Amino acid sequence: MIDRMTLQRWLYRLLFVGLAGLIIFVRLVPLDIGGGRFPGPDVLLCLTFAWAMRRSDYVPVLLVAAVFLTADMLFQRPPGLWPALVLVGLESLRARAAVSRDLPFAIEWAMVAGVLAMMMLADRMVLALFFVDQVSFGLSILRLIVTIAAYPAIVFLSATLFGVRKITAAEADAMRQLA
Amino acid sequence: MAKERGNSEDYVRPIRRILVGFLVLLLLGTFLLWRIDSPRVERFRAALVDKVVPSFDWALVPVTKIAGMVEDFQSYARIYEQNQELRRELQQMKAWKEAALQLEQENAKLLDLNNVRLDARLSYVTGVVLADSGSPFRQSVLLNIGARDGVLDGWAAMDGVGLVGRISGVGDQTSRVILVTDSNSRIPVLIQPSGQSVLLVGDNSSAPPVEFLENPDLVRPGDRVVTSGDGGVFPAGLLVGHVAQGSDRRLRVRLAADYERLEFLRLLRSHGAEAITDPGAMVVTNPLPPVAAAPATPVEEASE
Numbered sequence: 341m342i343d344r345m346t347l348q349r350w351l352y353r354l355l356f357v358g359l360a361g362l363i364i365f366v367r368l369v370p371l372d373i374g375g376g377r378f379p380g381p382d383v384l385l386c387l388t389f390a391w392a393m394r395r396s397d398y399v400p401v402l403l404v405a406a407v408f409l410t411a412d413m414l415f416q417r418p419p420g421l422w423p424a425l426v427l428v429g430l431e432s433l434r435a436r437a438a439v440s441r442d443l444p445f446a447i448e449w450a451m452v453a454g455v456l457a458m459m460m461l462a463d464r465m466v467l468a469l470f471f472v473d474q475v476s477f478g479l480s481i482l483r484l485i486v487t488i489a490a491y492p493a494i495v496f497l498s499a500t501l502f503g504v505r506k507i508t509a510a511e512a513d514a515m516r517q518l519a
Numbered sequence: 520m521a522k523e524r525g526n527s528e529d530y531v532r533p534i535r536r537i538l539v540g541f542l543v544l545l546l547l548g549t550f551l552l553w554r555i556d557s558p559r560v561e562r563f564r565a566a567l568v569d570k571v572v573p574s575f576d577w578a579l580v581p582v583t584k585i586a587g588m589v590e591d592f593q594s595y596a597r598i599y600e601q602n603q604e605l606r607r608e609l610q611q612m613k614a615w616k617e618a619a620l621q622l623e624q625e626n627a628k629l630l631d632l633n634n635v636r637l638d639a640r641l642s643y644v645t646g647v648v649l650a651d652s653g654s655p656f657r658q659s660v661l662l663n664i665g666a667r668d669g670v671l672d673g674w675a676a677m678d679g680v681g682l683v684g685r686i687s688g689v690g691d692q693t694s695r696v697i698l699v700t701d702s703n704s705r706i707p708v709l710i711q712p713s714g715q716s717v718l719l720v721g722d723n724s725s726a727p728p729v730e731f732l733e734n735p736d737l738v739r740p741g742d743r744v745v746t747s748g749d750g751g752v753f754p755a756g757l758l759v760g761h762v763a764q765g766s767d768r769r770l771r772v773r774l775a776a777d778y779e780r781l782e783f784l785r786l787l788r789s790h791g792a793e794a795i796t797d798p799g800a801m802v803v804t805n806p807l808p809p810v811a812a813a814p815a816t817p818v819e820e821a822s823e
Contacts, residue, residue, distance in 0.1 A: 365575060367653035369582050370660055370781065405546060413564050414571065415653040416695075422551030427543050470554050473703060475656040475723060477586050483655070518661035 352398040355502060356391065360384055360407045364414060379483040381490035384411060385426065389452050390495045394504050396434045401427060418472055425462055429455045441506055445492070446479060453488045458486050561688060569690030572650050572661055579649060643677075643785045645666055649693065656723060658701035659684070662784055665692045675746070675753045675787045682706075682759045683747060683777025683784055696784060699759070699774065700727055707749040708772075710761055713737035716747050719759065719772055726763060726771040740764050744772050754789055 363384045384407070391399045408423035433455055440448045460480055467474045476479075498504045543811040553560040572579075594601065598607045645661035664670055666689050674686045684704065697704055704721035706731070715737060717729040732738065744764040748755025760774040 346602070364653065365578065366571065368575070368650040369579060370648050370651040375586070401542060405542050409546065409549070411653075413567050416564075416652060416657045416659060418550055419553050419560065419564070420546040420551075424543045424546035424550070427539060427546065431539055466550075472554070475702065479656065 343510070344393065349397055352395070352502075352504070353400065353403060355513075356387075356399060356403065357407065359387060363387070364411055379479060379486060381487040381492065382483065385456070385491050386428065386487060386494040387498065388426065390491065390498050390503055392430050392433050393437050393440065393448055393452070394495075394498075394506050396437050398504065401430070404430060409447070418467065421466055423424060425459045429459045433475070445495075449488075449491060450493055456484060456488060490517065565688045565690040565693075565695070567664065568688075568695070569693045573663070573692055576649065576663075593662045603614065610787070633734065643787050644670070645783055645785045646694070647783055648781050656702070658698040658704075658721065658723065659687075660696050660698065660781060660784070662694050662696060663785075664786070665693065665694045667691055669788075670694045670786060672791055673752050675757060676784045677757060677787065678776045678784060680758065680777070680780060682753075682757045683776045683778075683781065685752070686786065694786075698778075700725060700778070706753070706759070707747045709743050709747040709755075710738050710762060711743035711745060713742070716749060719744070724771075725778065726765060726773050728765065728769045728771045729762070735770065738762055738770060740770075754787060757787075 385421075388399055390402055405423050405427055409419060410425050411417075412419045412422055433452065436451060440451065460483075464474060464477070464480060549560075578721040609703045642820045644664060646664035646668075647661050650661045652659040662670075662676075668691050670686060671765060672689055676683045676685060682699060684696040684701070685706075686694050687697045687810055692728070692744040699721055700723060701707055701721045702723050704719075704727070706719045707716060708719045709716055710729075710732075715733055717732045719727055721727045729744075739764050740761075744759040744762060746753045746755055746759060758775050760772045760776075761774045763770040763771055
């Protein structure tokens with residue numbers, strides 16, 4: 341029989357895919373055609389990182405890679421590069437998730453902001469190295485700032501709406517024994 | 520804590536790390552493949568979009584419509600002012616309509632006098648906008664017509680008034696239009712009264728700038744911008760917009776197409792211009808028989 345924890349884990353993974361689909365769908369709806377708009381936050385990325393910092397077992401690598409590769413394909417971006425960077429960022433955050441469990445939120449936020457900034461820089465550097473056309477640096481910075489600013493809101497929403505909260509040390513022990 | 524981490528994860532962690540590394544390499548490989556063999560990957564992408572987005576169709580259309588209704592509803596709030604405004608505009612339009620009718624008649628007469636034959640093959644097929652690019656840095660829309668409707672890469676897309684973009688990427692049921700505002704869009708255009716050829720360069724802003732302008736003094740804000748037809752991709756003479764000076768003192772083009780309401784797009788079937796290779800055939804279409812060459816000799820004699 342499936343125990344409660346495994347069932348919950350898979351339900352949350354399913355929820356992640358559902359939310360990713362919803363975010364992609366909303367971005368595809370043809371409402372904001374035409375240039376010169378303020379770039380919105382990368383909600384999908386915020387969501388992934390927020391969940392990774394809280395319950396890293398809800399966002400397995402394969403799932404994240406698949407979701408971001410699909411998004412790349414649908415959003416007309418160079419496929420593969422951004423998902424690879426997301427995975428690297430995700431893993432570096434995951435490694436620090438246990439450490440940040442007892443730290444205040446501001447430090448987690450700063451950590452995520454640092455990782456996001458590094459990802460953006462790496463993305464721009466690789467694209468420049470391969471002579472791919474890219475947007476102006478100012479727009480990228482703007483998007484980075486908006487994304488970082490949106491992170492606490494998404495953390496709050498995923499905690500209140502979906503109950504994705506940090507696990508306590510006791511829960512962590514229980515999970516480790518099960519696993 | 521450090522102790523607990525020891526036992527079960529000792530062998531899990533390296534395996535996990537290898538898996539993640541492998542996955543990252545695979546993704547970077549995809550990126551390299553795209554960089555090396557872009558057309559193949561782009562075809563795959565078009566096929567994928569072709570499969571995925573039309574299945575969203577049932578949801579995309581109502582959501583778009585509802586958002587449009589909300590926007591319209593906001594404008595109902597000031598319906599009286601709008602009504603007044605529209606009446607004023609209608610008055611002006613009537614004057615213009617009169618002028619246009621007169622010009623049309625005059626034009627018809629002149630064309631008749633000149634025996635001009637317009638290109639009858641300039642027909643079009645109309646599609647509905649399904650989705651946009653989804654990224655704030657790429658300006659493109661997806662239409663619900665594709666290869667099965669005969670759409671080809673490179674066709675011009677217009678709304679009722681002005682140029683919107685060109686087809687780039689055709690799936691079986693969908694096709695993608697790169698808007699002229701996209702940073703990858705370069706379109707040869709003509710600034711009308713002065714007749715200067717320039718390049719319209721998209722830069723993700725709503726009013727793309729012009730480049731390679733030879734003599735900026737001849738161009739004034741308000742000048743008409745039309746496609747020049749250079750390069751043989753677009754038909755010549757499609758209205759693009761009007762010149763305006765941006766806040767950064769660059770000359771930009773205010774687009775004639777209404778980007779706020781891209782709903783139906785019209786794709787112009789363009790048939791590649793026939794290339795003339797034989798110089799003789801260009802000058803004389805049906806060469807005169809040898810007998811007719813005889814009158815040439817008296818001329819030679821006269822010159823002697």
